[in-house]
Amino acid sequence: MSALRIGVVGCADIALRRMLPAFAASPRTVVTAIASRTADKARAAADAFGCAAVVGYDALLERSDVDAVYVPLPVALHARWTERALRAGKHVLAEKPLTARSDDTARLLGLAREHGVVLAENYLFVHHGAYTSVRDLVAEGVIGDVRALHASFTIPPRPADDIRYRADLDGGALLDIGVYPVRLATLLLGPELRVHGAVLRHDTARGVDLGGSALLGDPATGAGAQLVFGMEHGYTAGWRLLGSEGSLALDRAYSPPAEHRPVLRIERAGGVEERVLPAHDQAAAAVAAFAESVRQRRTSGAADTSDAAAMVRRARLVDEIRRTAHLVKV
């Protein structure tokens, strides 16, 4: 099957640094066009990746040499441009979170189904082989029954003009950073989690949250997740999964470089093991997974409704954290 032809809307940092190199390196995808609001940016990015430069996102969606669109825009613009791309019959890989509101997520997934195209959300870490190892170990009972997850993802402050400080662009730590530990919790504790409490530190001048924490739990098993996130911190990106007979812990859990060999710490009554796992290029794996979803959709026409339902449930958890959070004004 011929390579999936990718168009990119917006010369975002994540696109230039991580995803365009991954699309360009994959035998399953080819980048045919990059769009920007400004001609100079489009030209510089297109020259770097040997494709067409397009001014304006609509012009990119009109191109017949684009099968799939990658959307790395500020969160508030994901829904609008994803919808336009879906209506143009394009498959879409949207940056995380797919939208800022679960109703929009549900609506877009319905639209993708109607148009017979793939709509995927770009959490890279879920494609890392380390998580296959973790899930295998949990399934084998290495830590017994899963009881709790402690996870944090915190980063130092960003430059003052960063999109994450813009309320009009749906900035804020929950939507940019907190969504990672929420995604992790659903991966390790399952899909039935509910929100039991949350706190957000709200920057009243800029109208965005700078960080917070949330307590989630599975009402059936009692397993809980304590999640911490923020962009006014030292860097942390680790988690610990506690079981009835031991624990697993991982650092650099969300965006390890392709050459990094993750160290999984396994603690049990018999001792502690630090298991060095294989390096894995999670961006390459995410691109391959997206291309494979499109191939399956094209060949069988089958829609993966389980994925769609899980995406909506996760978006509802994020809505619920925002709706119920105790706001601390700073």
Ligand SMILES: NC(=O)c1ccc[n+]([C@@H]2O[C@H](COP(=O)([O-])OP(=O)(O)OC[C@H]3O[C@@H](n4cnc5c(N)ncnc54)[C@H](OP(=O)(O)O)[C@@H]3O)[C@@H](O)[C@H]2O)c1
């Ligand atoms: N999956 C991951 O590992 C990962 C990592 C980092 C970020 N992200 C996600 O990727 C998205 C982009 O993040 P980023 O840090 O790459 O952002 P960024 O560098 O600020 O890029 C955002 C792009 O959006 C376009 N844009 C359109 N309207 C805009 C507006 N009103 N203001 C600012 N930019 C506008 C711009 O492209 P043009 O000027 O070229 O039109 C800009 O380059 C976010 O959703 C973020 O959560 C994902």
